[in-house]
Amino acid sequence: MSYSPPRPTGQAERKVRVLTGFLAVAALVAALVALWQTQSTPLARRTYCWGAWTEGSGPFRDGGRERAAEESVPTRERPRGHCVLSWRGGRGAGAYEQRIEVRLGTGPRDAAGRRDWVGGLFAGGDRALPGLLPGFTADGSGALVLPESCDVGGRPSVVTLTSSFTDAADRGSHPGFPDDSSPSRTGELLVRVANRATEATRCSSAPALRLRAEPPLSSPSPSPDAPAGRCAIPGLGEDAAGERLTDTVGGGAGDDLQSCAVSGGDDGRPAARFTMVGRPRIVALFDGLTGDSPPAPGWRGRGRIDAAGALVRAECEGRPTVFTMRVGPGRTHTRLDDPRHAFPAFVDAMAARIGCAPLRER
Structure with a gap:
Protein backbone atom coordinates (compact mmCIF):
# COMPACT_ATOMS: atom_id res chain seq x y z
CA MET A 1 0.00 0.00 0.00
CA SER A 2 1.61 3.28 -1.07
CA TYR A 3 1.69 6.36 1.11
CA SER A 4 1.45 9.98 -0.10
CA PRO A 5 1.87 12.95 2.28
CA PRO A 6 -1.20 15.08 2.66
CA ARG A 7 -1.34 18.01 0.28
CA PRO A 8 -1.46 21.43 1.95
CA THR A 9 -4.78 23.08 2.10
CA GLY A 10 -5.45 26.37 0.32
CA GLN A 11 -4.99 28.27 3.58
CA ALA A 12 -1.61 26.62 4.24
CA GLU A 13 -0.43 27.44 0.71
CA ARG A 14 -1.29 31.11 1.27
CA LYS A 15 0.70 31.13 4.53
CA VAL A 16 3.73 29.67 2.76
CA ARG A 17 3.52 32.26 -0.02
CA VAL A 18 3.17 35.13 2.50
CA LEU A 19 6.14 33.89 4.53
CA THR A 20 8.28 33.47 1.42
CA GLY A 21 7.37 36.96 0.22
CA PHE A 22 8.12 38.49 3.62
CA LEU A 23 11.55 36.84 3.74
CA ALA A 24 12.34 38.06 0.22
CA VAL A 25 11.37 41.64 1.11
CA ALA A 26 13.41 41.49 4.32
CA ALA A 27 16.44 40.26 2.41
CA LEU A 28 16.05 43.04 -0.15
CA VAL A 29 15.75 45.71 2.56
CA ALA A 30 18.86 44.39 4.32
CA ALA A 31 20.81 44.47 1.07
CA LEU A 32 19.69 48.02 0.32
CA VAL A 33 20.68 49.17 3.81
CA ALA A 34 24.11 47.58 3.44
CA LEU A 35 24.61 49.24 0.07
CA TRP A 36 23.54 52.61 1.46
CA GLN A 37 25.95 52.31 4.39
CA THR A 38 28.89 51.62 2.12
CA GLN A 39 27.75 54.28 -0.37
CA SER A 40 28.73 51.98 -3.20
CA THR A 41 25.65 52.37 -5.39
CA PRO A 42 23.70 55.21 -7.00
CA LEU A 43 21.30 55.04 -4.05
CA ALA A 44 23.60 57.50 -2.25
CA ARG A 45 26.44 59.48 -3.67
CA ARG A 46 29.70 58.70 -1.98
CA ARG A 202 29.63 68.98 17.73
CA CYS A 203 31.98 71.52 19.29
CA SER A 204 30.19 74.72 18.26
CA SER A 205 26.63 75.98 18.01
CA ALA A 206 27.68 79.07 16.07
CA PRO A 207 26.38 79.53 12.52
CA ALA A 208 28.39 77.88 9.76
CA LEU A 209 31.29 79.90 8.41
CA ARG A 210 30.67 81.60 5.08
CA LEU A 211 33.33 82.72 2.65
CA ARG A 212 32.49 86.13 1.26
CA ALA A 213 33.22 86.34 -2.43
CA GLU A 214 35.71 88.99 -3.44
CA PRO A 215 37.59 89.80 -6.64
CA PRO A 216 40.99 88.17 -7.17
CA LEU A 217 43.75 90.08 -5.44
CA SER A 218 47.20 90.88 -6.69
CA SER A 219 50.12 92.08 -4.64
CA PRO A 220 49.44 95.75 -3.90
CA SER A 221 51.78 98.25 -5.47
CA PRO A 222 53.64 100.43 -3.01
CA SER A 223 52.37 103.99 -2.70
CA PRO A 224 54.64 106.82 -3.85
CA ASP A 225 55.41 107.75 -0.23
CA ALA A 226 56.10 104.17 0.88
CA PRO A 227 59.53 103.62 2.46
CA ALA A 228 62.27 102.46 0.14
CA GLY A 229 63.33 98.85 0.56
CA ARG A 230 61.87 95.42 0.04
CA CYS A 231 58.48 94.83 1.72
CA ALA A 232 58.30 98.62 2.29
CA ILE A 233 60.89 98.20 5.06
CA PRO A 234 63.48 100.97 4.92
CA GLY A 235 66.87 99.72 3.83
CA LEU A 236 65.84 96.07 3.57
CA GLY A 237 67.85 94.38 0.82
CA GLU A 238 70.36 97.18 0.28
CA ASP A 239 73.36 94.98 1.10
CA ALA A 240 71.98 92.22 -1.15
CA ALA A 241 72.00 94.42 -4.24
CA GLY A 242 73.83 91.74 -6.20
CA GLU A 243 70.87 89.37 -5.75
CA ARG A 244 67.84 89.34 -8.04
CA LEU A 245 65.33 90.10 -5.33
CA THR A 246 61.55 90.01 -5.59
CA ASP A 247 58.99 90.53 -2.85
CA THR A 248 55.44 89.23 -2.61
CA VAL A 249 53.06 91.17 -0.37
CA GLY A 250 49.86 89.86 1.19
CA GLY A 251 47.37 92.19 2.84
CA GLY A 252 46.77 95.93 2.70
CA ALA A 253 48.00 98.63 5.04
CA GLY A 254 44.93 98.43 7.29
CA ASP A 255 44.56 94.65 7.42
CA ASP A 256 45.01 92.64 10.61
CA LEU A 257 47.06 90.01 8.82
CA GLN A 258 49.90 91.20 6.58
CA SER A 259 52.84 89.34 5.16
CA CYS A 260 55.73 89.77 2.80
CA ALA A 261 58.21 87.24 1.41
CA VAL A 262 61.51 88.24 -0.18
CA SER A 263 63.02 85.83 -2.69
CA GLY A 264 66.43 85.83 -4.30
CA GLY A 265 67.51 84.16 -7.54
CA ASP A 266 65.40 82.56 -10.24
CA ASP A 267 63.94 79.65 -8.29
CA GLY A 268 61.55 81.83 -6.27
CA ARG A 269 62.50 80.27 -2.95
CA PRO A 270 62.00 82.78 -0.12
CA ALA A 271 65.00 84.19 1.67
CA ALA A 272 62.83 85.58 4.45
CA ARG A 273 59.16 85.85 5.30
CA PHE A 274 57.70 88.55 7.55
CA THR A 275 54.23 88.34 9.09
CA MET A 276 52.06 90.49 11.35
CA VAL A 277 48.91 88.95 12.86
CA GLY A 278 46.23 90.78 14.83
CA ARG A 279 43.29 88.44 14.19
CA PRO A 280 42.48 87.02 17.66
CA ARG A 281 41.93 83.34 16.89
CA ILE A 282 45.09 83.19 14.79
CA VAL A 283 47.03 85.03 17.51
CA ALA A 284 45.90 82.27 19.90
CA LEU A 285 48.05 79.80 17.96
CA PHE A 286 51.11 81.52 19.42
CA ASP A 287 50.02 81.21 23.07
CA GLY A 288 52.87 79.93 25.19
CA LEU A 289 55.53 80.39 22.49
CA THR A 290 56.89 83.83 23.34
CA GLY A 291 58.10 83.28 26.89
CA ASP A 292 57.83 85.88 29.62
CA SER A 293 60.69 88.23 28.75
CA PRO A 294 61.23 90.94 26.14
CA PRO A 295 63.32 89.87 23.14
CA ALA A 296 66.07 92.39 23.94
CA PRO A 297 66.72 95.36 26.22
CA GLY A 298 64.58 98.37 25.31
CA TRP A 299 61.77 96.29 23.81
CA ARG A 300 58.23 95.96 25.09
CA GLY A 301 56.25 92.81 24.66
CA ARG A 302 57.58 89.27 24.90
CA GLY A 303 59.49 87.06 22.51
CA ARG A 304 62.85 86.14 21.07
CA ILE A 305 65.16 87.16 18.24
CA ASP A 306 68.04 84.98 17.09
CA ALA A 307 69.80 83.87 13.92
CA ALA A 308 67.11 81.25 13.19
CA GLY A 309 64.06 83.51 13.38
CA ALA A 310 62.08 85.97 15.47
CA LEU A 311 58.74 86.04 17.28
CA VAL A 312 57.37 88.92 19.36
CA ARG A 313 53.92 89.44 20.89
CA ALA A 314 52.84 92.86 22.10
CA GLU A 315 49.73 94.98 22.65
CA CYS A 316 48.79 97.26 19.77
CA GLU A 317 45.88 99.59 20.47
CA GLY A 318 44.75 97.20 23.21
CA ARG A 319 44.83 94.18 20.94
CA PRO A 320 47.36 91.30 21.15
CA THR A 321 49.47 91.33 18.00
CA VAL A 322 52.17 88.95 16.82
CA PHE A 323 55.18 89.81 14.65
CA THR A 324 57.27 87.01 13.14
CA MET A 325 60.18 86.49 10.78
CA ARG A 326 61.12 83.14 9.31
CA VAL A 327 64.29 82.43 7.37
CA GLY A 328 63.71 80.52 4.13
CA PRO A 329 65.65 78.10 1.93
CA GLY A 330 66.64 80.88 -0.50
CA ARG A 331 68.47 82.94 2.10
CA THR A 332 71.25 85.24 0.88
CA HIS A 333 73.25 85.20 4.14
CA THR A 334 73.17 88.99 4.24
CA ARG A 335 71.41 91.39 6.59
CA LEU A 336 68.31 90.87 4.42
CA ASP A 337 67.61 87.49 6.00
CA ASP A 338 69.40 87.88 9.34
CA PRO A 339 66.59 88.32 11.90
CA ARG A 340 68.86 90.24 14.25
CA HIS A 341 69.08 93.03 11.66
CA ALA A 342 65.99 92.72 9.45
CA PHE A 343 63.34 91.97 12.08
CA PRO A 344 63.69 95.19 14.14
CA ALA A 345 63.36 97.23 10.94
CA PHE A 346 60.27 95.21 9.99
CA VAL A 347 58.65 95.75 13.40
CA ASP A 348 59.32 99.49 13.26
CA ALA A 349 57.81 99.83 9.79
CA MET A 350 54.82 97.59 10.51
CA ALA A 351 53.99 99.25 13.83
CA ALA A 352 53.94 102.64 12.13
CA ARG A 353 51.79 101.23 9.32
CA ILE A 354 49.06 99.83 11.60
CA GLY A 355 49.09 102.68 14.13
CA CYS A 356 50.80 100.69 16.88
CA ALA A 357 53.01 102.35 19.48
CA PRO A 358 56.73 101.64 18.91
CA LEU A 359 57.84 98.27 20.25
CA ARG A 360 61.41 99.33 20.98
CA GLU A 361 63.48 102.32 21.93
CA ARG A 362 65.36 103.89 19.04
Whole structure:
Protein backbone atom coordinates (compact mmCIF):
# COMPACT_ATOMS: atom_id res chain seq x y z
CA MET A 1 0.00 0.00 0.00
CA SER A 2 1.61 3.28 -1.07
CA TYR A 3 1.69 6.36 1.11
CA SER A 4 1.45 9.98 -0.10
CA PRO A 5 1.87 12.95 2.28
CA PRO A 6 -1.20 15.08 2.66
CA ARG A 7 -1.34 18.01 0.28
CA PRO A 8 -1.46 21.43 1.95
CA THR A 9 -4.78 23.08 2.10
CA GLY A 10 -5.45 26.37 0.32
CA GLN A 11 -4.99 28.27 3.58
CA ALA A 12 -1.61 26.62 4.24
CA GLU A 13 -0.43 27.44 0.71
CA ARG A 14 -1.29 31.11 1.27
CA LYS A 15 0.70 31.13 4.53
CA VAL A 16 3.73 29.67 2.76
CA ARG A 17 3.52 32.26 -0.02
CA VAL A 18 3.17 35.13 2.50
CA LEU A 19 6.14 33.89 4.53
CA THR A 20 8.28 33.47 1.42
CA GLY A 21 7.37 36.96 0.22
CA PHE A 22 8.12 38.49 3.62
CA LEU A 23 11.55 36.84 3.74
CA ALA A 24 12.34 38.06 0.22
CA VAL A 25 11.37 41.64 1.11
CA ALA A 26 13.41 41.49 4.32
CA ALA A 27 16.44 40.26 2.41
CA LEU A 28 16.05 43.04 -0.15
CA VAL A 29 15.75 45.71 2.56
CA ALA A 30 18.86 44.39 4.32
CA ALA A 31 20.81 44.47 1.07
CA LEU A 32 19.69 48.02 0.32
CA VAL A 33 20.68 49.17 3.81
CA ALA A 34 24.11 47.58 3.44
CA LEU A 35 24.61 49.24 0.07
CA TRP A 36 23.54 52.61 1.46
CA GLN A 37 25.95 52.31 4.39
CA THR A 38 28.89 51.62 2.12
CA GLN A 39 27.75 54.28 -0.37
CA SER A 40 28.73 51.98 -3.20
CA THR A 41 25.65 52.37 -5.39
CA PRO A 42 23.70 55.21 -7.00
CA LEU A 43 21.30 55.04 -4.05
CA ALA A 44 23.60 57.50 -2.25
CA ARG A 45 26.44 59.48 -3.67
CA ARG A 46 29.70 58.70 -1.98
CA THR A 47 31.06 61.44 0.26
CA TYR A 48 34.64 62.34 1.09
CA CYS A 49 36.54 64.02 3.91
CA TRP A 50 34.05 63.48 6.73
CA GLY A 51 31.12 64.19 4.41
CA ALA A 52 32.39 67.60 3.24
CA TRP A 53 32.19 66.80 -0.48
CA THR A 54 30.19 64.49 -2.71
CA GLU A 55 31.36 62.88 -5.94
CA GLY A 56 30.61 65.89 -8.11
CA SER A 57 31.32 68.77 -5.74
CA GLY A 58 34.24 70.53 -4.11
CA PRO A 59 37.55 69.32 -5.52
CA PHE A 60 35.74 66.99 -7.94
CA ARG A 61 34.01 69.67 -9.97
CA ASP A 62 36.00 68.57 -13.04
CA GLY A 63 35.43 64.88 -12.48
CA GLY A 64 38.24 62.42 -11.87
CA ARG A 65 38.88 58.71 -12.10
CA GLU A 66 40.70 56.04 -10.11
CA ARG A 67 39.78 57.81 -6.91
CA ALA A 68 41.32 56.63 -3.67
CA ALA A 69 40.40 57.86 -0.20
CA GLU A 70 41.79 57.27 3.27
CA GLU A 71 40.25 59.04 6.21
CA SER A 72 39.83 59.08 9.96
CA VAL A 73 36.58 60.83 10.93
CA PRO A 74 36.69 63.19 13.94
CA THR A 75 34.08 62.75 16.67
CA ARG A 76 33.08 64.56 19.83
CA GLU A 77 35.09 62.07 21.87
CA ARG A 78 38.05 62.13 19.48
CA PRO A 79 38.22 65.67 17.98
CA ARG A 80 40.99 65.01 15.50
CA GLY A 81 41.07 63.42 12.09
CA HIS A 82 42.62 63.31 8.67
CA CYS A 83 41.63 62.69 5.07
CA VAL A 84 43.80 61.94 2.04
CA LEU A 85 42.30 61.92 -1.47
CA SER A 86 43.96 61.11 -4.77
CA TRP A 87 42.70 60.68 -8.30
CA ARG A 88 43.62 60.97 -11.97
CA GLY A 89 42.24 63.51 -14.39
CA GLY A 90 42.72 64.85 -17.89
CA ARG A 91 43.75 63.01 -21.04
CA GLY A 92 46.89 62.78 -23.12
CA ALA A 93 49.23 65.72 -22.64
CA GLY A 94 46.76 67.20 -20.17
CA ALA A 95 46.73 64.17 -17.87
CA TYR A 96 47.54 64.74 -14.21
CA GLU A 97 47.50 63.09 -10.79
CA GLN A 98 45.86 65.04 -7.96
CA ARG A 99 46.30 64.76 -4.19
CA ILE A 100 44.57 66.52 -1.28
CA GLU A 101 45.35 66.15 2.40
CA VAL A 102 43.11 67.53 5.16
CA ARG A 103 43.86 67.43 8.88
CA LEU A 104 42.12 68.49 12.08
CA GLY A 105 44.25 68.81 15.19
CA THR A 106 45.84 71.04 17.81
CA GLY A 107 49.51 70.47 17.05
CA PRO A 108 52.22 69.42 19.53
CA ARG A 109 51.98 70.35 23.18
CA ASP A 110 55.67 71.10 23.81
CA ALA A 111 56.89 74.59 22.91
CA ALA A 112 59.66 73.54 20.51
CA GLY A 113 57.47 71.18 18.53
CA ARG A 114 54.61 73.63 18.54
CA ARG A 115 56.82 76.45 17.28
CA ASP A 116 57.83 74.31 14.30
CA TRP A 117 54.23 73.27 13.69
CA VAL A 118 52.92 76.85 13.69
CA GLY A 119 55.77 77.90 11.40
CA GLY A 120 54.74 75.15 9.01
CA LEU A 121 51.17 76.45 8.90
CA PHE A 122 52.48 79.76 7.55
CA ALA A 123 55.15 78.28 5.29
CA GLY A 124 53.19 78.52 2.05
CA GLY A 125 52.05 82.12 2.37
CA ASP A 126 49.81 84.19 4.54
CA ARG A 127 46.87 85.67 2.62
CA ALA A 128 44.04 86.27 5.07
CA LEU A 129 40.62 84.78 4.41
CA PRO A 130 38.09 87.55 3.70
CA GLY A 131 35.38 88.60 6.08
CA LEU A 132 37.66 88.39 9.15
CA LEU A 133 37.50 84.59 9.09
CA PRO A 134 40.23 83.13 11.33
CA GLY A 135 42.37 81.63 8.61
CA PHE A 136 44.72 82.17 5.71
CA THR A 137 45.52 80.56 2.40
CA ALA A 138 48.17 80.30 -0.27
CA ASP A 139 48.30 78.61 -3.66
CA GLY A 140 47.11 75.12 -2.80
CA SER A 141 47.30 75.28 1.00
CA GLY A 142 45.59 76.93 3.92
CA ALA A 143 44.64 76.77 7.59
CA LEU A 144 41.53 77.80 9.52
CA VAL A 145 41.21 78.04 13.32
CA LEU A 146 37.94 76.71 14.74
CA PRO A 147 35.89 78.59 17.38
CA GLU A 148 37.18 78.73 20.96
CA SER A 149 34.58 76.17 22.05
CA CYS A 150 36.46 73.66 19.89
CA ASP A 151 39.75 74.11 21.79
CA VAL A 152 41.26 70.91 23.18
CA GLY A 153 43.41 71.11 26.28
CA GLY A 154 43.56 74.88 25.95
CA ARG A 155 44.95 74.70 22.42
CA PRO A 156 43.05 75.88 19.32
CA SER A 157 41.82 73.24 16.89
CA VAL A 158 43.00 73.90 13.35
CA VAL A 159 41.85 72.52 10.01
CA THR A 160 44.61 72.44 7.40
CA LEU A 161 44.34 71.68 3.70
CA THR A 162 47.15 70.96 1.24
CA SER A 163 46.63 70.18 -2.45
CA SER A 164 49.09 69.39 -5.22
CA PHE A 165 49.17 67.81 -8.66
CA THR A 166 51.70 66.13 -10.89
CA ASP A 167 51.25 66.71 -14.62
CA ALA A 168 52.21 64.52 -17.53
CA ALA A 169 54.41 67.16 -19.17
CA ASP A 170 57.24 67.48 -16.67
CA ARG A 171 56.22 65.06 -13.91
CA GLY A 172 56.87 67.88 -11.46
CA SER A 173 54.73 68.57 -8.41
CA HIS A 174 52.79 71.84 -8.34
CA PRO A 175 50.57 73.38 -5.62
CA GLY A 176 46.81 73.53 -6.08
CA PHE A 177 44.91 72.24 -9.12
CA PRO A 178 45.71 72.25 -12.85
CA ASP A 179 42.82 74.58 -13.67
CA ASP A 180 42.88 76.83 -10.61
CA SER A 181 45.52 77.12 -7.90
CA SER A 182 44.28 80.40 -6.49
CA PRO A 183 43.97 81.07 -2.75
CA SER A 184 40.25 81.72 -3.30
CA ARG A 185 39.71 78.15 -4.53
CA THR A 186 41.66 76.82 -1.57
CA GLY A 187 39.59 79.03 0.73
CA GLU A 188 36.30 77.60 -0.57
CA LEU A 189 37.44 74.04 0.10
CA LEU A 190 38.92 74.95 3.47
CA VAL A 191 35.78 76.63 4.79
CA ARG A 192 33.58 73.74 3.68
CA VAL A 193 35.68 71.09 5.41
CA ALA A 194 36.07 73.27 8.53
CA ASN A 195 32.28 73.52 8.83
CA ARG A 196 32.06 69.76 8.50
CA ALA A 197 34.68 69.34 11.25
CA THR A 198 32.61 71.40 13.71
CA GLU A 199 29.50 69.40 12.78
CA ALA A 200 31.27 66.06 13.24
CA THR A 201 32.72 67.02 16.62
CA ARG A 202 29.63 68.98 17.73
CA CYS A 203 31.98 71.52 19.29
CA SER A 204 30.19 74.72 18.26
CA SER A 205 26.63 75.98 18.01
CA ALA A 206 27.68 79.07 16.07
CA PRO A 207 26.38 79.53 12.52
CA ALA A 208 28.39 77.88 9.76
CA LEU A 209 31.29 79.90 8.41
CA ARG A 210 30.67 81.60 5.08
CA LEU A 211 33.33 82.72 2.65
CA ARG A 212 32.49 86.13 1.26
CA ALA A 213 33.22 86.34 -2.43
CA GLU A 214 35.71 88.99 -3.44
CA PRO A 215 37.59 89.80 -6.64
CA PRO A 216 40.99 88.17 -7.17
CA LEU A 217 43.75 90.08 -5.44
CA SER A 218 47.20 90.88 -6.69
CA SER A 219 50.12 92.08 -4.64
CA PRO A 220 49.44 95.75 -3.90
CA SER A 221 51.78 98.25 -5.47
CA PRO A 222 53.64 100.43 -3.01
CA SER A 223 52.37 103.99 -2.70
CA PRO A 224 54.64 106.82 -3.85
CA ASP A 225 55.41 107.75 -0.23
CA ALA A 226 56.10 104.17 0.88
CA PRO A 227 59.53 103.62 2.46
CA ALA A 228 62.27 102.46 0.14
CA GLY A 229 63.33 98.85 0.56
CA ARG A 230 61.87 95.42 0.04
CA CYS A 231 58.48 94.83 1.72
CA ALA A 232 58.30 98.62 2.29
CA ILE A 233 60.89 98.20 5.06
CA PRO A 234 63.48 100.97 4.92
CA GLY A 235 66.87 99.72 3.83
CA LEU A 236 65.84 96.07 3.57
CA GLY A 237 67.85 94.38 0.82
CA GLU A 238 70.36 97.18 0.28
CA ASP A 239 73.36 94.98 1.10
CA ALA A 240 71.98 92.22 -1.15
CA ALA A 241 72.00 94.42 -4.24
CA GLY A 242 73.83 91.74 -6.20
CA GLU A 243 70.87 89.37 -5.75
CA ARG A 244 67.84 89.34 -8.04
CA LEU A 245 65.33 90.10 -5.33
CA THR A 246 61.55 90.01 -5.59
CA ASP A 247 58.99 90.53 -2.85
CA THR A 248 55.44 89.23 -2.61
CA VAL A 249 53.06 91.17 -0.37
CA GLY A 250 49.86 89.86 1.19
CA GLY A 251 47.37 92.19 2.84
CA GLY A 252 46.77 95.93 2.70
CA ALA A 253 48.00 98.63 5.04
CA GLY A 254 44.93 98.43 7.29
CA ASP A 255 44.56 94.65 7.42
CA ASP A 256 45.01 92.64 10.61
CA LEU A 257 47.06 90.01 8.82
CA GLN A 258 49.90 91.20 6.58
CA SER A 259 52.84 89.34 5.16
CA CYS A 260 55.73 89.77 2.80
CA ALA A 261 58.21 87.24 1.41
CA VAL A 262 61.51 88.24 -0.18
CA SER A 263 63.02 85.83 -2.69
CA GLY A 264 66.43 85.83 -4.30
CA GLY A 265 67.51 84.16 -7.54
CA ASP A 266 65.40 82.56 -10.24
CA ASP A 267 63.94 79.65 -8.29
CA GLY A 268 61.55 81.83 -6.27
CA ARG A 269 62.50 80.27 -2.95
CA PRO A 270 62.00 82.78 -0.12
CA ALA A 271 65.00 84.19 1.67
CA ALA A 272 62.83 85.58 4.45
CA ARG A 273 59.16 85.85 5.30
CA PHE A 274 57.70 88.55 7.55
CA THR A 275 54.23 88.34 9.09
CA MET A 276 52.06 90.49 11.35
CA VAL A 277 48.91 88.95 12.86
CA GLY A 278 46.23 90.78 14.83
CA ARG A 279 43.29 88.44 14.19
CA PRO A 280 42.48 87.02 17.66
CA ARG A 281 41.93 83.34 16.89
CA ILE A 282 45.09 83.19 14.79
CA VAL A 283 47.03 85.03 17.51
CA ALA A 284 45.90 82.27 19.90
CA LEU A 285 48.05 79.80 17.96
CA PHE A 286 51.11 81.52 19.42
CA ASP A 287 50.02 81.21 23.07
CA GLY A 288 52.87 79.93 25.19
CA LEU A 289 55.53 80.39 22.49
CA THR A 290 56.89 83.83 23.34
CA GLY A 291 58.10 83.28 26.89
CA ASP A 292 57.83 85.88 29.62
CA SER A 293 60.69 88.23 28.75
CA PRO A 294 61.23 90.94 26.14
CA PRO A 295 63.32 89.87 23.14
CA ALA A 296 66.07 92.39 23.94
CA PRO A 297 66.72 95.36 26.22
CA GLY A 298 64.58 98.37 25.31
CA TRP A 299 61.77 96.29 23.81
CA ARG A 300 58.23 95.96 25.09
CA GLY A 301 56.25 92.81 24.66
CA ARG A 302 57.58 89.27 24.90
CA GLY A 303 59.49 87.06 22.51
CA ARG A 304 62.85 86.14 21.07
CA ILE A 305 65.16 87.16 18.24
CA ASP A 306 68.04 84.98 17.09
CA ALA A 307 69.80 83.87 13.92
CA ALA A 308 67.11 81.25 13.19
CA GLY A 309 64.06 83.51 13.38
CA ALA A 310 62.08 85.97 15.47
CA LEU A 311 58.74 86.04 17.28
CA VAL A 312 57.37 88.92 19.36
CA ARG A 313 53.92 89.44 20.89
CA ALA A 314 52.84 92.86 22.10
CA GLU A 315 49.73 94.98 22.65
CA CYS A 316 48.79 97.26 19.77
CA GLU A 317 45.88 99.59 20.47
CA GLY A 318 44.75 97.20 23.21
CA ARG A 319 44.83 94.18 20.94
CA PRO A 320 47.36 91.30 21.15
CA THR A 321 49.47 91.33 18.00
CA VAL A 322 52.17 88.95 16.82
CA PHE A 323 55.18 89.81 14.65
CA THR A 324 57.27 87.01 13.14
CA MET A 325 60.18 86.49 10.78
CA ARG A 326 61.12 83.14 9.31
CA VAL A 327 64.29 82.43 7.37
CA GLY A 328 63.71 80.52 4.13
CA PRO A 329 65.65 78.10 1.93
CA GLY A 330 66.64 80.88 -0.50
CA ARG A 331 68.47 82.94 2.10
CA THR A 332 71.25 85.24 0.88
CA HIS A 333 73.25 85.20 4.14
CA THR A 334 73.17 88.99 4.24
CA ARG A 335 71.41 91.39 6.59
CA LEU A 336 68.31 90.87 4.42
CA ASP A 337 67.61 87.49 6.00
CA ASP A 338 69.40 87.88 9.34
CA PRO A 339 66.59 88.32 11.90
CA ARG A 340 68.86 90.24 14.25
CA HIS A 341 69.08 93.03 11.66
CA ALA A 342 65.99 92.72 9.45
CA PHE A 343 63.34 91.97 12.08
CA PRO A 344 63.69 95.19 14.14
CA ALA A 345 63.36 97.23 10.94
CA PHE A 346 60.27 95.21 9.99
CA VAL A 347 58.65 95.75 13.40
CA ASP A 348 59.32 99.49 13.26
CA ALA A 349 57.81 99.83 9.79
CA MET A 350 54.82 97.59 10.51
CA ALA A 351 53.99 99.25 13.83
CA ALA A 352 53.94 102.64 12.13
CA ARG A 353 51.79 101.23 9.32
CA ILE A 354 49.06 99.83 11.60
CA GLY A 355 49.09 102.68 14.13
CA CYS A 356 50.80 100.69 16.88
CA ALA A 357 53.01 102.35 19.48
CA PRO A 358 56.73 101.64 18.91
CA LEU A 359 57.84 98.27 20.25
CA ARG A 360 61.41 99.33 20.98
CA GLU A 361 63.48 102.32 21.93
CA ARG A 362 65.36 103.89 19.04
